[in-house]
Amino acid sequence: MADHHLTLWQLMQSKGYSRREFLRFCGFAAALAGIKSTGLAAVVEAFEKKPRPPVVWMHFQECTCCSESFIRSSHPIVADILFDYLSLDYTETLQAAAGVQAEKCLEDTIKKYPGQYILLIEGSVPLKDDGIYCMIAGRTALDLLHETAKDAAAVIAWGSCASNGCIQSSKPNPTKATPIHKILNKPVINVPGCPPIGDVMTAVVTHILVFGKMPQLDSQGRPKEFYSRRVHDTCYRRPYYDAGLFVERFDDEKARKGYCLYKVGCRGPVTYNACSVTKWNEGTSYPIQSGHGCIGCSENGFWDNGPFYQHLASFPGFGIETTADTIGTIVGVAAAAGVAAHAITTNIRKRRQIHEQIQESNPEKDSGEGGEN
Amino acid sequence: MANSRAILYRRLYVWEFPVRLYHWVNAVCVLLLIATGFIIGNPIPITYANEAYQQYWFGTVRFIHFVAAFIFFFNFLVRIYWGFVGNRYARWRNFIPLTRQQWREMLEVLKVDILQTDLKERISIGHNALAGFIYFLSFLVFLFQALTGFALYSSMSTSFLPKLFAWVVPLMGGDFAVRQWHHIFMWFFVVFVIIHVYLVFYHDYVEGRGTTSSMVGGWKFEREDRLNQLD
Numbered sequence: 001m002a003d004h005h006l007t008l009w010q011l012m013q014s015k016g017y018s019r020r021e022f023l024r025f026c027g028f029a030a031a032l033a034g035i036k037s038t039g040l041a042a043v044v045e046a047f048e049k050k051p052r053p054p055v056v057w058m059h060f061q062e063c064t065c066c067s068e069s070f071i072r073s074s075h076p077i078v079a080d081i082l083f084d085y086l087s088l089d090y091t092e093t094l095q096a097a098a099g100v101q102a103e104k105c106l107e108d109t110i111k112k113y114p115g116q117y118i119l120l121i122e123g124s125v126p127l128k129d130d131g132i133y134c135m136i137a138g139r140t141a142l143d144l145l146h147e148t149a150k151d152a153a154a155v156i157a158w159g160s161c162a163s164n165g166c167i168q169s170s171k172p173n174p175t176k177a178t179p180i181h182k183i184l185n186k187p188v189i190n191v192p193g194c195p196p197i198g199d200v201m202t203a204v205v206t207h208i209l210v211f212g213k214m215p216q217l218d219s220q221g222r223p224k225e226f227y228s229r230r231v232h233d234t235c236y237r238r239p240y241y242d243a244g245l246f247v248e249r250f251d252d253e254k255a256r257k258g259y260c261l262y263k264v265g266c267r268g269p270v271t272y273n274a275c276s277v278t279k280w281n282e283g284t285s286y287p288i289q290s291g292h293g294c295i296g297c298s299e300n301g302f303w304d305n306g307p308f309y310q311h312l313a314s315f316p317g318f319g320i321e322t323t324a325d326t327i328g329t330i331v332g333v334a335a336a337a338g339v340a341a342h343a344i345t346t347n348i349r350k351r352r353q354i355h356e357q358i359q360e361s362n363p364e365k366d367s368g369e370g371g372e373n
Numbered sequence: 374m375a376n377s378r379a380i381l382y383r384r385l386y387v388w389e390f391p392v393r394l395y396h397w398v399n400a401v402c403v404l405l406l407i408a409t410g411f412i413i414g415n416p417i418p419i420t421y422a423n424e425a426y427q428q429y430w431f432g433t434v435r436f437i438h439f440v441a442a443f444i445f446f447f448n449f450l451v452r453i454y455w456g457f458v459g460n461r462y463a464r465w466r467n468f469i470p471l472t473r474q475q476w477r478e479m480l481e482v483l484k485v486d487i488l489q490t491d492l493k494e495r496i497s498i499g500h501n502a503l504a505g506f507i508y509f510l511s512f513l514v515f516l517f518q519a520l521t522g523f524a525l526y527s528s529m530s531t532s533f534l535p536k537l538f539a540w541v542v543p544l545m546g547g548d549f550a551v552r553q554w555h556h557i558f559m560w561f562f563v564v565f566v567i568i569h570v571y572l573v574f575y576h577d578y579v580e581g582r583g584t585t586s587s588m589v590g591g592w593k594f595e596r597e598d599r600l601n602q603l604d
Contacts, residue, residue, distance in 0.1 A: 220543050230528055230548075244431030248418050263416060270548035272528075300547040312414065313553050324553065325414075328560030335564045339571040345489060346575060 008047040022047070032199060033206040034225050046210045053209065054109050054117040056148055057091035060141040061134050061168045061177055062123030065195040066159040067093050073198030074282035086205065089117070092136070103137055106148070114151035118208060121145065122158040124168050125183055126175035133175040142183070149184050154208050156189045157181060158201065160297060163190035163221070170303035181221055189214055190221040194297035197278050200226045220300075222272070231294050232268035234276040237261065241269075255291065265309040266293030273298040381597035387462045387499055388591040395452045396588055402445035403562050409438035410559050439526065443534075446519050449512070462499030468509035470502055478502035485579060486572065492579055495599055504572075514561050521545075521555040 006014070012022050023044065030043040059067075071094075088094070090106040097105055109117055123141075126133040131140035149155055157180040160166035168177030181188040191204055204223055207215045215223040232238060240246070240260035247255040247264050262269065268276075271294050275286040287294055293309070296302040305313050312323040388396075412434050456465035470476055477494075482503040484490045500508065523534065524541035525548060545551045577584040587593045 219540065233529070239425035242432035243423065243425040243428045244416055244419060244434070245423065245425060245428075246416055246418070253422065257422065267549065270552055272548075296549060299549055301550070302547075305547075305549045305553075312556060313549070324557040324560065328557070328563065331560060332563050332567065335567045339567055342489075342575070343571070346578070349489060350578065 007049055007051055009049075011052070029206050029210070033203045033210060035210065043210050046212070050209070050212070052087045053153065054089045054113050055086045055120060055205075056089055056106060056109055056117055056152075057094075057120040057122065058141075058144060058148060059092045059136075060121065060123030060125050060145070060162075061175070062159065062161045064093055064122070066122045066161075066201070067091075069193075069195035069198040070158075070201045071198070072281060073202040086118075086209075110148060110151060116153050117151075118205070119148050119152035119155045120158055120205075121155065121162045121180050124161045124165050124177040124179055126168070127178050127183075128174070128176035145180070145183060149186065152186075154189065154214060155180065155184060155186060156191060156204060156208075157221075158191055159196055160192045160194045160302070163188075163192040164300040166194055167303050170301070187214065187217075188221055189217065189223060192222060192227075192298040192300075193273060194302075196298070197226075197274060197280060199278050200274055226274040226278070227272045227298070229272065229274075230269060231271045231273050231275050231288070235268050235288055236276065237288060250291075258291075261288060261291075261293040262311065264293055265307070265311055267296030267299065267302070267305075267308075268294040271296040271299050382594040383597055383600055384592045385498060385595050386591055387460075387593045388587055389455075389460055389463060390591070391451065391455050392459060392463050393588055393591055395448055395455065398444065398448045399452075402441045402448065403566070405441040406438060406445060407559060407562055407566075409434050409441065410556075413438060414556055442519075442522050442526075445515075446523075449515050449519070453512075467497075467500045467505040468512070470506050475502040475505075479506065486575070496580070498582065498593055498595055501576075511561070511565060514558055518555065518558055521551050521558070524551050525555060 009022055012025075026044045026047055027040065029047070030037075030040050033043075035043060057067075089109040090102065092102075095102055095105070123134075125131065125141045125145055127142065131142040134141040136144060157163040161168060161177075162180045165173070165177050165179050168175060169179070179190075181190060189204060191201060193200075200223075203226070204215060207223070207225075215225060218224050218228060220227075232241070235241075237258065237260045240258070241262055245254065245257075245259045247259045247261050249255065250264060260266070266288065268288060275294070276288065279286045279289070295308045296305065299305070307314065310323070312325060315322045315324050315327050412431075416431060416434075455463050456468070470479060478496055479502045481492075481494050482496060482501050485492055486503075496502075499505075520538055520541050523538035524545075527535040527539040527542070528548070530536070542548055542551055545554065573585055573588075582594045583592065
């Protein structure tokens with residue numbers, strides 16, 4: 001598609017951009033990737049001297065919400081990323097090419113740039129029945145994944161589907177939908193979320209481009225920059241949580257006052273994401289800001305952790321409304337009842353025993369006088 | 374006066390001070406953890422409308438929970454240590470049924486507790502074999518609660534100890550699952566307290582050896598004629 005030998009600076013020059021505009025763009029990209037001002041030189045150098053890496057974007061079991069989110073990233077504008085500093089060689093949803101042409105693009109990139117191209121995966125891969133539940137151009141997703149990942153310089157798993165299975169892998173997972181990191185034997189950057197924040201996605205790509213290596217990842221393979229803190233930790237409603245001021249129902253006075261949504265099931269305290277800092281749609285808002293609790297979409301198995309409007313999941317096998325507390329209360333009451341029944345029978349026995357012992361120790365006395373004490 | 378038989382009892386020092394201290398610190402911590410845990414899981418609705426800066430009660434409840442958790446954890450570690458250096462009633466062997474005698478005793482205690490038969494064999498003056506084993510299982514639950522609790526705490530703490538438990542989160546599939554299990558196992562403590570307190574009273578009566586007061590003073594009583602059969 002594009003000429004891979006050019007660096008971004010060369011490309012921008014050829015399009016008539018000035019040096020000033022180029023540096024401005026570098027500044028944007030650096031800020032986005034969280035690089036401090038002293039690191040700006042590295043960014044400029046990377047964009048000036050490094051040829052733009054080819055990118056292959058594969059779509060498997062997904063809904064394209066990740067792509068939708070990506071093309072809505074605010075800075076640098078997506079056109080710049082897609083067509084200027086990346087060279088997007090293959091992506092089913094956005095490419096102009098179709099059929100044989102498209103497949104050839106993919107083939108060429110893999111062959112011509114082994115160990116250089118970045119592989120972006122959107123969607124999980126079904127493993128059941130030899131993977132027939134997701135096929136592109138007559139080949140299974142699993143087959144395509146192995147082929148494209150083999151020589152990739154870096155593999156990024158976009159969204160919850162690719163990084164933890166999302167809705168396809170929720171119980172009972174009929175197609176055995178599997179996240180990418182469980183299939184590949186190489187490091188995978190997980191960028192979970194349904195979808196992930198567009199600006200986070202571009203920042204991760206920028207990081208790889210500028211530094212030529214993966215960002216720092218946590219134990220679950222997520223970039224620490226964006227996933228080391230809970231939504232709760234930086235939430236603007238956090239003070240209400242600490243003050244114990246909670247929304248009880250979505251239509252009460254407390255909801256209108258903007259209290260904490262913890263009691264109506266907000267998953268902020270158990271969800272690692274940058275929503276409350278980066279926000280969505282050019283920093284406009286995020287779920288909690290618009291009055292709805294976080295549903296924990298970037299967390300492993302969040303579809304199975306329902307219902308979304310209570311903080312304790314329903315207890316498996318006991319119907320939808322049953323939580324651990326219901327079961328616990330039943331068991332607790334049963335224990336108390338058992339203890340009470342035991343105490344009653346014990347005291348009946350005790351009465352007889354005391355009676356016998358008194359008689360034994362005091363045979364001359366009338367048996368009727370033996371009391372409890 | 375005459376309502377008693379003359380049986381000679383000997384006082385025996387069973388529960389050493391560290392054991393008793395452990396017991397009561399543990400009891401207070403567990404009660405605090407249950408109470409605050411319930412509130413954290415389902416906070417009490419507040420009917421008045423304040424602004425957030427005017428109060429910090431939920432933060433305080435959580436603080437109490439965390440402090441109690443730290444004390445609970447270190448207290449538990451001390452008890453484990455004491456299981457290796459304490460007297461024979463405190464030793465770890467009391468908690469794990471390794472001998473045939475312990476299994477026999479467990480059966481005997483089960484019969485006495487559930488079928489309410491009369492006590493036929495002499496049972497240990499320290500922990501009886503069944504109680505010891507139940508305590509061992511509850512130690513496992515203590516450990517589980519410490520693991521899951523510190524794992525949840527690790528994301529909000531920069532200190533060293535909770536960070537040691539951060540690996541539990543990915544293992545269990547995320548904070549939500551860890552929180553769920555931490556909550557479920559809390560109910561073990563509720564049920565344990567009910568049954569434990571009752572059985573103390575019950576065994577006090579069945580054995581007549583001062584079970585209840587022994588956790589205060591440390592002394593139990595044994596019939597002189599049974600002293601020679603001591604375990």
